[in-house]
Amino acid sequence: MPATTPPPAELHRRVIDWYGAHRRTLPWREDPDPWRVMVSEFMLQQTPVVRVLPVFEAWLERWPTPADLAASPAGEAVRAWGRLGYPRRALRLHAAATAIVESHGGAVPGTYDELLTLPGVGDYTAAAIASFAYGRRAVVLDTNVRRVFARVVSGVQYPSQGVLRAERDLATSLLPEDDAVAAAWAASTMELGAVVCTARAPRCEACPIADACRWRAVGYPPHDGPPRRGQPWHGTDRQCRGALMAVVRDAAGPVAPELVAAAWSDAAQRERCLDSLLDDGLLDLAADGRLTLPG
DNA sequence: TATTCGTGGGC
DNA sequence: TGCCCAAGAAT
Numbered sequence: 001m002p003a004t005t006p007p008p009a010e011l012h013r014r015v016i017d018w019y020g021a022h023r024r025t026l027p028w029r030e031d032p033d034p035w036r037v038m039v040s041e042f043m044l045q046q047t048p049v050v051r052v053l054p055v056f057e058a059w060l061e062r063w064p065t066p067a068d069l070a071a072s073p074a075g076e077a078v079r080a081w082g083r084l085g086y087p088r089r090a091l092r093l094h095a096a097a098t099a100i101v102e103s104h105g106g107a108v109p110g111t112y113d114e115l116l117t118l119p120g121v122g123d124y125t126a127a128a129i130a131s132f133a134y135g136r137r138a139v140v141l142d143t144n145v146r147r148v149f150a151r152v153v154s155g156v157q158y159p160s161q162g163v164l165r166a167e168r169d170l171a172t173s174l175l176p177e178d179d180a181v182a183a184a185w186a187a188s189t190m191e192l193g194a195v196v197c198t199a200r201a202p203r204c205e206a207c208p209i210a211d212a213c214r215w216r217a218v219g220y221p222p223h224d225g226p227p228r229r230g231q232p233w234h235g236t237d238r239q240c241r242g243a244l245m246a247v248v249r250d251a252a253g254p255v256a257p258e259l260v261a262a263a264w265s266d267a268a269q270r271e272r273c274l275d276s277l278l279d280d281g282l283l284d285l286a287a288d289g290r291l292t293l294p295g
Numbered sequence: 296t297a298t299t300c301g302t303g304g305g306c
Numbered sequence: 307t308g309c310c311c312a313a314g315a316a317t
Binding site for chain 1: 296297299300301302303304305306
């Protein structure tokens with residue numbers, strides 16, 4: 001059967017209705033306070049929901065407002081970040097909280113343009129906060145939404161590596177006019193991509209728009225083109241930096257350099273990564289030569 | 296535009 | 307077992 005493309009309003013209704021019936025209960029959805037939404041979005045950048053949940057709860061209990069976080073040392077944020085990965089996100093969240101206190105009266109701003117000025121907030125996160133926390137109309141284009149559109153509309157398994165102009169135009173053209181409907185559409189398409197239209201084994205039998213999916217209609221052709229590059233890990237600077245950070249993060253106080261050195265055998269790489277961590281502000285060098293999280 | 300930046304779980 | 311992937315941002 002050919003994929004007949006329903007009118008946009010029909011597509012919106014079916015996906016939003018599906019969301020109403022099947023959406024996961026997540027803490028930042030049950031109480032979409034802007035600061036809670038913002039914290040969740042930072043943590044969810046490249047990190048799965050199940051790993052974020054416990055850290056999110058502890059974080060909000062300790063720092064219920066941006067001002068609370070801004071009043072703590074940045075290093076405490078890095079430590080509370082735990083093993084979520086990409087600890088620069090913790091530093092940027094702390095810096096964003098500071099900017100919110102200094103420039104926005106302590107309240108998370110609600111417009112895309114204001115949000116975009118905050119450290120660690122890019123196109124996706126600005127749109128997500130404006131939409132999920134403030135109910136505003138915004139083009140929320142994350143990896144889930146991109147995959148749904150790639151399959152349903154373009155008939156391909158995966159979206160391109162970067163966001164193309166035509167892709168953004170498509171997402172914009174599909175965005176409902178009304179703010180509340182647009183926000184519901186954003187959340188719904190993301191959820192559909194996250195739990196049904198997944199990267200590896202899509203559950204098309206549970207999809208509310210399977211009959212409208214072009215990829216399905218053309219027989220699920222596999223990705224065609226240059227191989228999708230996996231990120232190398234073993235022996236990389238990222239692995240080294242992670243090992244060094246773990247030593248300091250899990251220590252109660254300042255750490256002797258010999259103890260940090262024991263975490264990575266390649267001396268040249270170790271020194272290079274240590275320098276980069278100091279340069280990034282993820283580590284500080286005390287006067288006595290010991291290493292600490294940033295004050 | 297292409298790289299870099301952590302971490303861990305599923306297949 | 308390795309490989310792929312997960313609500314990206316900054317440069």
